[in-house]
Amino acid sequence: MRKMAIGVAVATLLALGPAMAQETVKLGYIDPLSGGGASVGEVGLKHFQWLAEQVNARGGLNGKKLEVLAFDSKTNPQEAVIQAQKAIDAGARIITQGNASSVAAALSDFVTKYNERNPGKEVLYFNYAAIDDSLTNDKCSYWHFRWDASASVKMAAISNYLKNRPEVKKVYLINQDYSFGQSFRKLAAEMLKAKRPDIQIVGDELHPLLKVTDFSPYIAKIKASGADTVITGNWGQDIALLLKAGADAGLQSNWYTIYAGGVGGPTAIKQSGLADKVHDIVENDPNTAPEAAQAAESEFRKRFGASLWYPRAVNEIRFLESAVKETGSVDPKAIAQKLEGMTGGTFTGGKGAMRKDDHQFFQDMYLRSFGPLKPGQKFDEEGTGWGWTSKGKIAANDTIVPTTCEMERP
Template identity: 65%
Template structure:
């Protein structure tokens, strides 16, 4: 009897741990929390935690609480793989990441190989911001889903707007030196050559990612080139410091951007006095007249001292909830199957769709400009008194570009 009691006591922790683990659904947030990308990573983490609180207030995922667990990857691909393995070792089966397509490329390969070797223990990779087109083309795989528009989709929208702007005569390209920056500049050259061959590209430069502290030499080149407009995919401190240098040099050109709304960006725009001269392509912004997204924005700003940079993150998490309900399961393979082809009412209004062919999400896109607010626009950015104002909307159907993905699905 004594031996039976001891055996039962030893067995209790073995049965107890899985039962406790089932009380929460943990999602690994793998992004920079130190180094040059830390300010962006911290805001992303708090945003995901805020969205998790929203889901938990509505019952979580199939009645289980959602918990966001942070893993610092220092914007480094190799470190990201170490952190991904730590997350998996801790029993986490959903990973999310966004900052850096070089990181995303490493993660999607890692997840695909891990799942091949560990049937029945698969993990999902949810990409909320890494936009290199290769991720849903040559590198596409069943376990990767992207909620941000890829850089080609964004450039298609930007150049469609720019082709109707006759004042653009001379254009400078400046981007970060990695796969995303390369995709921005190559798409810009190709699309403008087709749509506005009269525009002269007077500079085409790549610089190290998140390592430049003084962009004055780069701004001097832009100034000397005679450019009237700049296209940049720079994000984080690489955008804010670029604009700071422009302000110091008195450079007054129009900026066509992907991420001017990121941390420090609006402040730099205001300091450069570029009123309605900085344009951003995105899936949404604070001042879209849509009651539910405005209510969310107001609640987020009441808790944190920043705006919603990632409407796509809200779409991602809400679609995860919808997929678990549809699948009646928390198993990654069933969630993935439920997400394929899913149509969804997106955060800022309108219809979105997760394309089954390549797991690229499509949604309405907006071009907005940052400048002095009117009374109709309630939200400013970074307490500058300047906010985003929409100047063009691209409907979902007009954002769809073809894919070369050849998806292999699990049997």
């Protein structure tokens, strides 16, 4: 009788297992939680945990709780694929990642092949920050959706701004030596040549990804070149340490970046004394954002002690929530089909759209500079008393670039 009771209990648990699993939608977060990329990976995780709380407070996804499962990619493509399989084994049908385009390419390829081998058990890959153009061009995948602007969009915005600044005469390019950094330097050279052929590129440097601890030799080269402007796609510790080395050496060049707002970046800029000479291109400017976005920014900063770096993560989860609501399903195939061509409101109050052709999201973008807070500004960064000031808004329709993607749909 005792054996029979145990057998019945086990059978009951096995029967309930799938039903219990269906009560939760699991999102696998795969980003660096150790090593040089941990500073951005940890804050990214906080974003998604915070967003999951909000979704669940609104009733979840089709009545199911959204749960975030964290996995450490170690900024390594092979390790990320291992972690993606672990996420799937743990029940995740959606994975999200953002740091390092080389990792993104590996994950996109893995998810595409996994779905081919496992019909009926498909997985979606939401990319919130890896911006190499190839991901929505020759390496595009039906199962990959990118919520950040691509490298070409961001470089187009920077080069369009520099086109009308005649004081810019000598530019130094310094980037991380991997797929995105190599792509970004190429885009910079091509777009500057097309829009400002008079600009002289006096340096073009690549350095190891997240391995340099002292950038002073690189800064010495920049100073020796006579560059009045530095353009870099560096992120994580590589932008913070690069700016710090520039500050220590008294480098007075203008900087045009994508990720100067990351951990340590604002502090290094303040130390350099380069008021309004360090710029970035982003999808949100908290000091000019609408009231609802500023309220969310304040809440996030109070809870986590960090800026809301990833409004695109907010857009990602909002669109996921809408797709589930409109389809009445949490099935990845239904969600993917609904997201194609989907439009909706963004965190900053504008309109965003997920292009069907390549699954690239388009939204308003802002070019900003960093310096002492201006009258009426409420958000400083890292307790420096300095904040970001918008230099111009690029409407979503003006950020659209062509794609070479030849989408293979299931």
